[in-house]
Amino acid sequence: MAKLICGVGTSHVPAIGAAIDNGKTQDAYWKPLFDGYQPARDWIQDNKPDVVIVVFNDHASAFSLKLIPTFIIGVAPEFKPADEGYGPRKVPSAEGDPDFAWHLAEHLILNEFDMTIANEMDIDHGCTVPLSIMFGEPEQWPCKIVPLCVNVIQYPAPTAKRCYDLGREIRAAVEAYGPDTKVAIFGTGGMSHQLQGERAGLVNADYDQNFLRMLTSDPEQLKTLSHVELMREAGTEGIELVMWLIMRGTMSLDAKEIYSFYHVPASNTGAGLIILED
Amino acid sequence: MAKLICGVGTSHVPAIGAAIDNGKTQDAYWKPLFDGYQPARDWIQDNKPDVVIVVFNDHASAFSLKLIPTFIIGVAPEFKPADEGYGPRKVPSAEGDPDFAWHLAEHLILNEFDMTIANEMDIDHGCTVPLSIMFGEPEQWPCKIVPLCVNVIQYPAPTAKRCYDLGREIRAAVEAYGPDTKVAIFGTGGMSHQLQGERAGLVNADYDQNFLRMLTSDPEQLKTLSHVELMREAGTEGIELVMWLIMRGTMSLDAKEIYSFYHVPASNTGAGLIILED
């Protein structure tokens, strides 16, 4: 029987990946952030998942405006780092888990989530940066990966409620999966940031910290967040926070907070991390 | 205010398009079918829609196994006939309706349908054959087109219930659209056919005719159809019938049957047509 062992929420700012790739994690600018990540790295090291569902958004890397799916699940045996314009990040390819990913896809579609199935896709910083945050710089990632992409670039993103409900159904799918498998789920993106326009640089630490608290204490309330509130309070790109709600939806209502951490800034973004255990 | 004026269900067999393109509609083999289509052509001629939502499946033409969306809505200004291996069909390009299509896409996503938005796509016989069936061979199609593609090739297709519910929400979206617009919806594909395997050639006329009757009299019952029943009774490709339920979902429960017609065979398929008025 498969089991969800934890949910992780984390920002996926590309500059965090660059800091790792360029050996700057101990620089004054980055040290507080990576010090804050260390307990999470230790925890996941002690609680090795077999497979991680990484919920993230593609940033005009593998997909484009030509065709904009709301939810994509990657069923491929391998996912290579995407060329986002710099050349691909020099991190390992991720090994997929086609058996598990097809099981998820079938379960979700039969239960009224209109998934897009990807047999081939590259993964951009949205997926590889959380892997680096949690697992450092191994030769190979220590587990299999199922990428789950969410459209948050083209308006409208799926609603907070829809994301949360998708999480509930993912949990049901995991519990219906036969093979003994320890599953973790990472909800990534955010926290508050606005990359665009005259309001670029917006960070709302109070909002982020409240979000982190409510993620444990009152997820049902977060589920009612509107797009306009998220964009107004957390910045247009802060709407990426809906992806944390997919993670939260997979956990039991009274899931326990193992660790939580917040830091400003990582580049133009409020960076948070949380671990929830079922 | 926009208004749904009718729903049409029709098969979209490529051979029907070829019969039109090659001037064979009066041949002995095809005449009964085209005679049966004539009243539908007359009716739509008298009830000119401004825009038609054509629900169909792409047959490995514009999309492929690389990326398999469950529901795609086309928001482009123009849709060209696809090259399915013969060169593109010599029929007009379809003019899109980006304002209306974007309205639909936004409404549907905000109401928990996980649509894929296509800014560019070609349309294959699944879309162009129903246009030919209803409108004949004009220089230009007499209305705008919003293509809505459904995955029915890769298992699992969306359930009958999910398709019906999508129809309900499309109706709500149409009713929320400001501009005065007469909207028709075509649900296409099927009826019973199995193209593949040792069971190729399966046609189940009783099942098809019952489906046609229930479409008017008891759509809520059709909504409970399972994939296995559809494949067993109507053939593996007969599962295309779920697309008729999207059309049916947009109509009021007591919609009136204007016309209904059934003929076997069109190539390897049971060919039906129905017009429902709200």
Add this chain to the structure above:
Amino acid sequence: MPKDYEDIPGTYVMDGRHCRLGYQLNMFCLSLNEAANREAFRADEGAYLAQYPVTPAQRTAVLERDWLGMLQLGGNIYYTFKLAIFDGRSMQYVGAAMSGVTEDSFREMMIAGGRSVEGNRSKKEQARG
């Protein structure tokens, strides 16, 4: 876990397992949507096909136009039919080949109303006779 649809006779459902098995085969077939690829395949079938990492059995099935074999090796009819289009063959030709009859008798079966569902619903039912 056995799937309910596996009980349907003479039928190859394109589920996840089937999709993985036939992915490269189907993507080869898909490539014939493009005129330039059709020309290249016409010029040298073997060389063109070698661009796709299909299995040896799939390769043989394609080159020998083993329509049923392609399905059994992961092919999907909407994809393999691209190869039939390339050959100038109809769906009835392919249907006849897969069900082991002549094209004429397949066409006659269709004109007579198609293959009956009676006796063709279920492998279990067939086994009971």
Add this chain to the structure above:
Amino acid sequence: MPKDYEDIPGTYVMDGRHCRLGYQLNMFCLSLNEAANREAFRADEGAYLAQYPVTPAQRTAVLERDWLGMLQLGGNIYYTFKLAIFDGRSMQYVGAAMSGVTEDSFREMMIAGGRSVEGNRSKKEQARG
């Protein structure tokens, strides 16, 4: 119909209208994901850009690196940032350019906790002062 998010100051939401406006501009930016395209653009920006049917205003905005102008003409930051990557520029550089300050002062603002949401929530609220 006015959208609720139009009240947010200094913000260009990528809705359907915006997507249509900037489609070709954004697809040009996207093309810079490929190394060969980056080389071609580097060799002759104008000629490369001419392959995309962007408007004259969009063309000028690209060639002049008018980062705010690109957004106003339908650009989306995730796409236009591909051009910044091409230039070797950071997100802070672009953020500074769009908000009309120097890169240094933008960086300092971020280290000090970023742009405050106070007074930046609503155009209506700003108009009331």
